[in-house]
Amino acid sequence: MAETAQARFASVEAFLRHAALLKTSPEATQRRVLVCLGTGCMASGAREVAAALERALAALPAERRVALNLCMKKTGCHGFCEKGPLVVLWPEATFYKGVKPKDVPELVERGIVGGEVIERLLYVDPKTGKPVEKYGAIDFYARQTRIAMRNIGLMDPANLDDYLLRDGYQALAKVLAGWSPEQVLKEIEQAKLRGRGGGGFDAGRKWRSCKSAKGTPRYLICNGDEGDPGAFMDRSLMEGDPHGVIEGMAIAAFALETREGTIYVRQEYPLAVEHLERAIADARARGLLGERILGTDFSFDIQIARGGGAFVCGESSALMRSVEGKVGEPRAKYVHATDKGLWDKPTVLNNVETFVNVPRIVEKGAAWYASIGTARSKGTKAFALTGKVKNTGLVEVEMGTSLREIIFGAGGGMLVDGPKGAFKAVQTGGPSGGCLPESLLDLPVDFDSLTDAGSMMGSGGMIVMDHSTCMVDVARYFLSFLTDESCGKCVPCREGLYQMYRILSRIAEGQGTEADLAKIEDLSQAVAVGSLCALGKSGPTPVLSTLRYFRHEYEAHIKEKRCPAGVCKALITYSIDTSACDGCGACLAACASDAITGTPKKGETFQINTLQCDKCGACAAVCKRGAVAIS
């Protein structure tokens, strides 16, 4: 590719000259057709759309193409995954959703060449029922403040010049042009940047303690393990803005005076590895990584380590063992990674999103950054909004934004109408976090408020639940997740969580007693105190939070042998409401256990043999008339 063939920047000045030149080049003023090739859009067929667009644009007569001054960019995730495949025309910011290959000819002819707006591909605001033309006018985006995700979706992640056009590597150049490492450290400290990986630890403080620890070399690691189920912002960052991660790491390395960096990427994210590898190679070729960066005395390089599919490897000490090629078992917490981390040397580990914030802080200043957010949580946080909400996707908002604003503002409200579809809880913080009820919807979201409410920020998963979700089942789900992922090294976590799982299973099966609840609370204490790492320590949180806010659901399971949400199999029965059934036979086809009898025919109805029924719910899921009743 052209950009790797281009020469290394011999100095900071040479870099700045090139960047300035780029801004006045024809490239900078090109109209862009941005096609999202994030994982979500790809699952909805974006690759086919991109190919069709490429063909259609190439088929335009050459002079036409020149006159249009067009280029097509395959971008990272825009965040609005639910509505994919997405195509955005830039700079006019026309936003098309759900684009199919068959829409492409019209899109090119009318939309791009003709300059018209194609109404049927626009996003329709569910509140007003009116189509919205511009990217920024859509509620989902209008309510966001994008700092970490500033570039995603607007550029080609595989193209370094594209990143430079968006002021990429300006922060690194600024630092190399005359800052001291101490100055960078101070800036990050004053910005009060807190780690986005879960705990919210002060990044500046972490860097400082690593730097004052004895021993060299120092190591720098980026945590791209993203193990929390329901979170995918780090994936989007690594896939959609890999240079942003690299630049953030390079600035951190400068402050820490270290030469070696590692990005630990989750095994499930091959595209992230691909994009990062490419970006690292490009940065190296241009003198932005490697020996004597931009002609200065600062040298730093990055390697990639792929994870092996173990949740616990997201934990700091386990991750470092894994990078060393060993089994990922955590260490006791009194050994600090900043003292003895990778290869027992002082090490800084930060999350992907933490690093991506760094260049912006350097560029715009600590004061600017510290002016955003709440008193103790600065800046923004990216959330993965999922579950029973209309607009699922990635939402980046200022710290302190209320849950209500996120879920009902950007999120567009609940997915399903009716009482079953009403808001019940939102789960934050993954397996270390909890479920928050409706009464806390006005909670301003930051690190501390979530912890005080009995949940956690975690990596930013936000899973919205309605009344068809059972809280006992959710708590049991997390325990099953954690017992599965516990590395087994320490007893409280390995055995304690398992016993809690058994008790919850008993309750879900209608065999629970009131004494069980006290037993769970006891065990929770023991596990929280006795476990070696935070997997166990915070493992009881999902249970405790559901007990705190949804105790009545546990009681319904125990005392009334009833699952109010209709989820726990042992406590529900399926039947067919003959007055609603129209005899279509969909349920008959769906049933894998031969529990349904009847003949598919208009006017006939079906019956469910409850003895045969294994309560999988397939019939209810396929019935278009809602004739399958759960009681």
Next chain:
Amino acid sequence: MSAQSQPQFPPVDLAATEAILARYAAEPKHLISVLQDLQLHYRYLPREALERVGAALGVPLAKVYGVATFYKAFSLTPRGEKILRVCTGTACHIRGAPLILSELQSRLKIAAGETTPDLRFSLEAVNCVGACALAPVVMENDTAHGNLSVTKVRRLVRSGAAGSRGRGSAELPRPDDSPAKKAEESEES
């Protein structure tokens, strides 16, 4: 793994192991990377290869096995050509993943974690594949299929386990010859 679905171990060609080992310095720290490449190549970790890797990197075989069994990415038995990973992450769980999983289990006649005897399919239940906005999700090798319903899963399986979006002819075992089968065909036509 049930005896019935115990797959056959194909003969192992160690040339590939040597080629993979040649990519890395002979140091213990490269163990996981080497195993990842082996897994990609053989679709499992053959014992012969592990012995060779242990000797080459200077890691005792017991430690090699320790790592190979700790990480979920590795398998000691051959996996199928198509690996269907059903996401059971939280977002998928509350949007119907358990149902999707049971549907696939009964269609493929294997439990999660197993491989069909003809080595064509492996079924896995995994935690979050990072496409949560499209829950529930099933990955077919590296391709994500989102917003699945029982009907869509059935179509996916019938079209040769999703080979190409919608089309393809490879047939998969049906659950059985129940009367449901007929109705199913009429419903989807």
